[in-house]
Amino acid sequence: MRKKQVKPTKVEGHYRRYSPESLLKAFEAVKEKKVPVKRAARQFDVPENTLRDRVKGRIDAKNFCIGGETTLSREEEEVLVEHVEVMGQLGYGYTNTKLQQIAGELAYEMGKKKTNKAMSNNWLYGFMNRWQKRLVSLSPRSLDSYRAKCSTPEAVSSYFRNLQDTLKRYDLLDKPQNIYNLDETGLQPDHRPPNIIAKLNSKPQAITSPRSTTTTLIGCVNAIGNYVPPFFVFKGKRFNPDLMESTSSGARGEMSESGWSNGDIFKKYLTEHFLPYARAGADTSQPILIIFDGHSSHISPSLIKWARSQNIILFVLPAHTSHILQPLDVSLFGPFKSFYYSGCASFMQENVGKTITRFDMARLACKAYLKSMSPLNIQAGFRKTGIYPLSQDVITMEKLFPAEGFREENPTDKVKALKAGKEAVEEFVKLKLEPRNQAMTEAKDQSVCPTCKCSSEVQKKQTKPKPSGRAITEDSYLTELEDPKPSTSGTHISKPVTEIDKEVSDTEFEEEIPEEELCCICKKWSPPNLADHPGIKLINWAYCDRCTHCVHLAFCSSVRVVRRHTSFLCPCCEA
Structure with a gap:
């Protein structure tokens, strides 16, 4: 009878019990301090033979990789590591496949490979293991290009300077109970299903509600850790009380045709919902600061005048920077959405055969709102965004690196x-x-364009100041808001221009514009053939790289778009 073979047992061992830093210190002690190899090995707890090989020059002293010699030296790999780190901080990180490709091309260019084929998976695993203290493979968060482009050091510094001036002017530096952040977020009845336990090797499905119209939730918190009850905006024309059935105390709802907030609803929220909670038992003479984004529905002369009458300071965040400067976005809406999706999943499990409608959304959202709006989370949001305590240092340079890719x-x-x-x-x-x-x-x-004989000194036109990153309840902003000036960024046309429109534009509007600001081809602010292009909604301008004058794109030039890092010559200089 054949004897059954015994399966060998795997012996767990450690190939290397010392750190590269210890080996390097031992090597330096031998070379610089003349310490004997045996004593240095015992002192730094490294293998004597390993240290001796490096002292004798048999192995590179800075080569700490496991196994044989690597394709790229440590110095070359360190350059690659630094490049990978920078690209990740810019928002254009490399995948495993892409890293293998550029490493293969680098080895080929340096004559260490015969072809430029991508490096193998074994090289990738070894590379990541050698640099595990600096690199890791993970899933990145998506960042909108507008957010990346607008989050510049200059915009953040200007915002914090204006915020500090406002807090000092109204004596709010040590009054967190009067510093509020307000924001909106959209809700849908569908949800992201959580992980479930299912049969092995199966592909289970999770029933979700159909995606329908958006319902808006307006949330508001202050720096001391308190929150204002949620306010919902449903899509429709007539309010149904059943929409707010079984919601938390203090929650309110309103209707709009789109399901999003508008100017009237935003003002109603401040006057009838926010103010009673913010002023409850407080001195009405004490200013209240509200930090929020600069959506068009949040800014109007009537709203600013009302805020001034109530001693409320409206402070607008810089455009597209809420992901790093707004407390609700940084630390509150994320947990809120997680609790909301979890509540939706529980509702679907408890009500088999039913779907979530807008009559259930407010109830589910209120439970998630109460769970996420804890004092610790709220205070962490204001701390991470540098609002309270006031500190610009919390916005690290790494958060602003993606903007460099656009400028x-x-x-x-x-x-x-x-x-x-x-x-x-x-x-x-x-x-x-x-x-x-x-x-x-x-x-x-070349101060004069050789063809069109126009002056090269282009004066920058004064336009209405942007509300981003400043308090809009100040006298200066309100005055300029009511007396806007034309902007050189483009002219919005909602319908084809008539002869009367062109006559008014030529006689009244263009008389106020310096000649240097007009198109150097047609000598007008608005193209004379604009009426022939009813589909064009925006007049784009471009500056000539040679004469530095502006010209209408698509109207006075055959070029329609001028992309970044590309040269452009006006028809005069191109001739």
């Missing part, structure tokens, strides 16, 4: 310089200014 030709060099320190930044700026100074010198030599 620098070499954003990786800019990020590396910012991470390296002040001297590296100064060197980067010096190299960046050299071609710009040369271009300005050439522009001075």
Whole structure:
């Protein structure tokens, strides 16, 4: 009878029990302090033979990889690691496949591979293991391009300067109970199903409600940790009390044709819902600061005048920066959505065969709202956004790096310089200014366009100040809001321009605009052939790289779009 073979047992062992830092310290002790190899190995707890191989020069002293020699040296891999880190901070991180491709191309260019094929999976696993203290594979959060573009250091610094001035002016630096943040979020009856326990090797399904119209929730919290009850905006014309059945105390609802808030609803929210809670038992002479985004429905002269009469300061966040500067977005709406989706999943399990309608949404959202709006979460939101305690330092440079990809030709060099320190930044700026100074010198030599004979000095036109990053209840902003000036960013046309419109534009509007600001081709602010293009809603401008004058795109030039980092010549200079 054949004897059954015994399965060998796997012996767990550790290939290396020491750290690379310990080996490097032992090597430096031998080389610099003349410590014997045996004593250094015992002192730093590293293998004697391993240390001796590096001292004798048999192995590179900085090579700590497990196994044989790697395709790329440690110095070359470190350059690759730094590049991967910078690209991830810019918002364009590499996947595993892409990292293998660029590593293969790098090895080929350096003559270490015969082809530029991607590196193998074994190389990838070894590379990630060697640099596990600096790199990790994870799922990134999506960031809208507008948010990335607008979150610049200059915008954030200006916001904090204005916020500090406002808090000092109204004596609110030590009054967190009077500093509020207000924001809106949309709700749908469908939800993200949670993980479930199911049969092995199966693909289970989770029943969700159909996606329908959006319901808006307006939330508001203050820096001391209190919250204002939720306010819902449903789509429709006539309010049905059943929509608010079994909701939490203090919750209210309103109707709009779109399901989103508008100017009238926002003002009604402030006057009838927010103010009774914010002023409950408080001195009406004490100013209240409300920080919110600058949506058009939140800004109007009538709303600003009402806020001033109630001693309320309306402070608008910089555009598209709520993901780093708004407490509700940073630490509250995320947990709220998680609790809401969990509540929707529980509702579907408890009510088999039914779906979630808008009559259930307010009840489910109120439960999630109460769970997420804890004092700890609220205070953490104001702390992480630097509002209270007031501190710009909490907004680290890493959060602002993605903006460099939209305003620098070499954003990786800019990020590396910012991470390296002040001297590296100064060197980067010096190299960046050299071609710009040369271009300005050439522009001075050609002060007159050789074809159209127009002056190259273009005056920047004064326009209505943007509300972003400032208090809009100040006298200066209210005055300029009621007396707007034309902007050079474009003219919105809601219908084809008539002869009367063109006559008014030529006689009244264009007389106020300096000649240098008009199109250097048609000499007008609005193109004379605008009526022939009823489908065009926006007049785009572009500045000529040679004569530095503006021209109408698509109307006075055959070019329709001028992209970033591309040159453009007006028809006069191109001829």
